[in-house]
Amino acid sequence: MARIFGTDGVRGLANRDITATLALELGQAAARHILSTLPPERLEDEHKPKAIIGRDTRVSGEFLSHAIAAGLASAGMDVIRIGVVPTPAVAYLMASGDYDLGVMISASHNPMPDNGIKFFARGGFKLDDAVEDQIQALLESGDWEAPIADGVGEIETDPATADRAYIEHLVAACGTPLKGLRIAVDCANGAASFVGPEALREAGADVVVMNASPDGRNINDDCGSTHPEQLQAVTVASKAAFGVAFDGDADRCLAVDHEGNLIDGDQIMGMLALGLKNEGRLAEDTLVVTVMSNLGLLLAMKENGIKTVQTGVGDRYVLESILANGYQLGGEQSGHLINAHYATTGDGVLTALMIAREVKRSGKSLKDLTSFVKRLPQTLINVPNVDKNRIDDEELQAAIRKTEDFLGESGRVLLRASGTEPLVRVMVEAATQTESDAAAARLADVVAHRLAL
Structure with missing residues (x-):
């Protein structure tokens, strides 16, 4: 399986990419990881490790929050569903409260059909890439012994306290x-x-x-x-x-x-x-x-x-x-x-x-x-259907240097390979919009020619 975590959690079309099954299994994997990292004395305490789950207002957030809560509880964590809250509210509660895992169900600024799942660690920080990789490895392994009887967690709902x-x-x-x-x-x-x-x-x-x-x-x-x-x-x-x-x-x-x-x-x-x-x-x-x-x-x-x-x-x-x-x-x-x-x-x-x-x-x-921040004219061109891995092509880099020399200190050039698509983004800033548009167009042509698939 390809890496499911992006720059801001797991995200995609709700009920197609982000399904109830995925949410449940991701909850189980996250709980298993948390349990594996806790000191023995914590596991012997009267209280189980605890997770909080928030969501935005998308209708799909309802079934996804239930599913991930079920996954966490079935793997041995207590869960509090705090309802509709901003993402930074989950981060704040993780920084100020006694919780072992924070979950936010949201696709941020994306349109309503999308949704996503992101995790926060104690202290309120998003999980490191390495921890996300460990959770994905547990998700893919499928080999674990689920707790029974008193080993499973409880689920409660308490939105008012979080607000x-x-x-x-x-x-x-x-x-x-x-x-x-x-x-x-x-x-x-x-x-x-x-x-x-x-x-x-x-x-x-x-x-x-x-x-x-x-x-x-x-x-x-x-x-x-x-x-x-x-x-x-x-x-x-x-x-x-x-x-x-x-x-x-x-x-x-x-x-x-x-x-x-x-x-x-x-x-x-x-x-x-x-x-x-x-x-x-x-x-x-x-x-x-x-x-x-x-x-x-x-x-x-x-x-x-x-x-x-x-x-x-x-x-x-x-x-x-x-x-x-x-x-x-x-x-x-x-x-x-x-x-x-x-x-x-x-x-x-x-x-x-x-x-x-x-x-x-x-x-x-x-x-x-x-008013003291004077925005320079900026042009952004996405060049599709190119080999983004060859962005260091010698002729392309020479064209970039030539453009930078022409713009001097009053402009700049930035080329970025897309993380998800076969395209390269060309951004140019210059003293005038005309200069910016012309320079970006020239570089986009070089990218399309030199990096063509």
Whole structure:
């Protein structure tokens, strides 16, 4: 079997790729791994190892949460199903509570027919690749002796406790009363439909709520961070100070200023990093970004005395760099932002509160606070049907160097092989859109010619 874990858990079409059988067996394998790693004294305790399971609002999350709960309990773990919660709520509970395994059932910003399963370890961190591989090996082995009698686990449901603990954590992290601040919030009919607006209200904000009526089928449907058009209109019409949009599991957040202009993850990161630096609270005066962050952000940070560290694409790589080097803040252009003082994963609602805190503290508009990050024109071309493993082709690399020399310090080139398809992504940033489009088109032609299958 090919590796089933991707960059963010196991994901695919619900009931086709992500089936009840897979969820049950994956739960059994995960529980077996946890039990094999616990010290003997833990296994002799009166209480069994405990797992929590959260999910987003997809209708398929119902049967998948029951199935994975059955798998965990049948392998000897007690289980608490905490219902519909954001992914970062599961991470927070794993960091603050006495749990051995966290499970989140979600396909994040993907359309409703998809779903996924991701795991969190004690401390609130996603599992390492090596641990995922061990779980998959147990899943494939099929050779184990299931417990009987008192050896099986119990399953209970307790959603209210999780909501309350997570909301209190968010409000405390904000630390600034938001009274007088009107904020438009697009919940994507997803996991933050309750806790997102409630956390902002409890922090003192006047909240204009939209797309917070999930029916199991409308998650991410022309709304949320992947479709911010509604939020842009409502923010202006309601005279809100700004608006925020979450995705289906609320681990990302994009924003809109009072004029309806979209503020992406790069601009949000830049604003928050500069605010923390001005307060003397930005660890190592460093912001962690991915290679996909706009060059304009890197230049703005340099001009303001903030170092940037680049990682591969994916919030897990951002977190690895933060933890390894004692940094605090990092994220992705897509709106995955991690503030390691308060969270162990991207947290959209926390990001919304951090934006609100900065707007309130500074007395400035979000437009003014983010205006120093000048986004360079960017062009992205996907070149399909190529051998992505030959991306180091000499003539292609020579073409890249020639383009980089032409662009100089006012632009850059990035080529990335897709992790799942036979295609190469060509990204170019330049001083003008015309230069960016032309350079990207030339390189895409070279890729198509040199790497043709």
